[in-house]
Amino acid sequence: MYSTKVIEHFKNSKNYGKIENADGIGKVGNKKCGDVMWIYIKIENGLIADAKFETFGCVAAIATSSMAIDMIKGKPIEEALAITNKAVAEALDGLPPEKMHCSILAEEGIKSAIEDYMSKKKNN
Amino acid sequence: MYSTKVIEHFKNSKNYGKIENADGIGKVGNKKCGDVMWIYIKIENGLIADAKFETFGCVAAIATSSMAIDMIKGKPIEEALAITNKAVAEALDGLPPEKMHCSILAEEGIKSAIEDYMSKKKNN
Amino acid sequence: MDLKNYFDYNATTPVDTRVIEAMQPFFFENFHNPSSFYSKAGEALHAIDIAREQAAKLLNAQPEEIFFTSGGTESDNLAIQGVASMYKEKGNHIITSAIEHPAVLKTCQFLAKKKGFEVTYLPVDEKGYVSTKELKESIKDTTILVTIMHANNEIGTLQPLKELVEIAHSRGVYFHTDAVQSTGKIPVDVKNLGVDMLSFSSHKIYGPKGMGVLYLKKGVKIDPLLFGGGHEHGLRAGTENVTGIVGIGKAAEIALAEMADEEKKLRPLRDRLKKGILETIPDVLVNGDPENGLYNTLNVSIRHIEGESILAMLDADGFALSSGSACSSKSLDPSHVLLAIGLKHEDAHGSLRISLGKYNSEDAVNNLLETLPTVVQRLRSMSPFWTNK
Amino acid sequence: MDLKNYFDYNATTPVDTRVIEAMQPFFFENFHNPSSFYSKAGEALHAIDIAREQAAKLLNAQPEEIFFTSGGTESDNLAIQGVASMYKEKGNHIITSAIEHPAVLKTCQFLAKKKGFEVTYLPVDEKGYVSTKELKESIKDTTILVTIMHANNEIGTLQPLKELVEIAHSRGVYFHTDAVQSTGKIPVDVKNLGVDMLSFSSHKIYGPKGMGVLYLKKGVKIDPLLFGGGHEHGLRAGTENVTGIVGIGKAAEIALAEMADEEKKLRPLRDRLKKGILETIPDVLVNGDPENGLYNTLNVSIRHIEGESILAMLDADGFALSSGSACSSKSLDPSHVLLAIGLKHEDAHGSLRISLGKYNSEDAVNNLLETLPTVVQRLRSMSPFWTNK
């Protein structure tokens, strides 16, 4: 059902955990539906210097979280913002149709973390 | 489905055929239903001196015909008249329920042959 | 009984040893529920996919158009009851033929008796053909389904399905066909025939019993008959009979590959039987239309004697056949098919169906041709209607 | 995957090798259609008789009360739709429970949606029990059927069937029970329970897939679901799946003989699992009522993580289990059973069902108890809701 890449990211992900004093946190998803993703980012010089995830969810939710982190780490904010759910899914060699919503969650998670960073910056 | 006795009578019956100048012929059954039995009898001194059958029908129809002939041959008319369909079926070690009508045909065949003989005698 | 003397392939077939072999791993090693999550269950799922492709290929259908059922009877019921339930508001009229298998006839009768449907039973001519003209005239605005079989199981007559389908479709009416007897024996191409639904059964094509297929053309919607866990895209619930599915798939694959050779072997044997019987036994009627019907089927009425008796005599000699006689069918009436083609009751009672298959040989045909006249002669010598003694 | 690490016996079971052996002759040597006339067909008929007796014995029923179907789903559908179709004029109200298998729930939903029936879904308490009081209050003059399962497939809770049946009968209402999960595991005595109809399935008792039984108490009349050649006394048409029937019969015989020993072996293993999990993993909920429910079933919610992920981690380590999470069931909602007993959605998502059977061992249980905490720890370390890191 899942690609080997999905399983790899699910089983061996190293990107998870909290970032203390993160510059932005994106919290997306819904406990009730079984998928919750928190994306932590640390920004330095307009780059995403560090990023981590915490995810409650299925294999696809965890794998897309992990892949999303890989895709944004070290990248300029603009590039991170441009990442689509399709790109995440493709990077994982695809997802089963009923799991595509997980990749949407990942896209939203990134965006939401960056927004959080932006709004904090504005308010400072 | 059939007792060995039924199969024996069906396969090895020797009682079949016409009796030329029979004293009585009983014709019972119905082509449409698939069972027709003709019983021929020859009477001597109130005894059934000879009897034969011709039957169009299933295994049970042929076996009950054959058994019926066995049961009346050499017997006084009264005894033959007293033979019930159950007696015929029992003599064959039983019949499947849906085949009991064949034994009724056999009983009727005997009775009808004797009646034929009686009415011919009266008219002579 | 020696398998080579089995002449009742239209009743059922032994499972091909290659099919048995293909099924074996799914009893124990690969027993998993295909709906389960773990990877081993994926193997069962994969096996089902393969079988679905094999079945689709046999019919020139798409895999998504193949739905596995528990047999020909369920497929027929699913198609007919499924349309009836789905489109009852649209119309309550169903057209079928007088010579359908009970799986179709009794389903229609139930709908008529209990569910407010009106059913037209198209008559057939003396060879068993439905008339296209009569179909045309029978379709009404309330007609929602025409269900007419492809090959008849008793006499082997093949209906002009393509024409019949065109008539139904020209009036916007769905067409289902019971192709239980034709599938696996002759090419059955759903695209070419144009049918919306088609049933076939595993145990008639050397597959396991208890398995069938309903072909449902993409876009055709019917109500399910069995509700539950959403298997078979929600059309047929129930944990998949993986072993059986693998079996019917393999049987379909083999049938497709070998049916042409089967015809080459069996048609001459069947023709030889027909010629031999007509030459050695007087007063025999040939039922149906053997030349144009199923090449493996011969139905004859041996007049003046009754079918069950013939079967019993032949059974004692090791031959397995069937008859349209009332006695052998355990009902009160002889075959409705033989009556529908105009046979007298007594000739229907005296009918014999010889249906050939994979394990018959010329040898066996010769044996049967030798035995049958003796059996007939003995039974006729007992019959009041046989005057040629 | 090593069979001993298969912990999903409530989903399906491998076929017992003795059952496979018993079935083999009916693929090829004894392939004949049991409805046929010749003597070889009598052997198939006889094999069916024996299987019917074996199935009857398992339920303490009479052989004439046993009807073979294609599985638990068909049995459930036949019972429910059969009563609905037969007694619609008498009443259109059906009572069931909120925790039934989809084979019952979806059938009831279809009747409600399409056939004018009204369905009451009785709630259950936090252990999964239907209340006898609520059943009593739900019965109306229009009630024609109560259908409540014996053992629940997810949490193993056993309903107080006898009392429930008495309530239904005191109001003249038929009672059907889905005993797919209890049959073969614990004594199921139809006389004692008093039910009018009972369903069970072959592939849950080490028999072949695609076979089931409907027990129908003598005198109870229902409409058939499949019409055709009058098989199974006219209640279930279709050429008999002789191989499957022989299989379910043998499986029933073995289950009856060995179920007490199974319980002796499996209950301690299940209890050990429960104790071990509670000792090694914090924040775990035990669902259902393990002490009084099925001895082979353990359902737990491992809070703060999601079930499919647990299954996937365990699968990688060679363990097969199931979960009530939405993800593993391919629907959008988590298990309706777990929600019905009052679990929060997120705890239902984190549920794990461990169901034991014949081929589990203490060894495997120890392995699982060793692996599970590691898996849980890793997933929790990824979870935003786990704060004890």
Ligand SMILES: Cc1ncc(COP(=O)(O)O)c(C=O)c1O
């Ligand atoms: C023409 C036809 N339709 C339907 C059926 C029923 O199929 P099954 O025996 O698989 O239920 C049969 C055979 O019994 C048949 O010959």
Ligand SMILES: Cc1ncc(COP(=O)(O)O)c(C=O)c1O
């Ligand atoms: C309680 C219950 N009822 C019904 C069924 C359906 O039975 P089957 O899989 O044989 O169709 C199952 C299992 O899937 C079950 O666990």
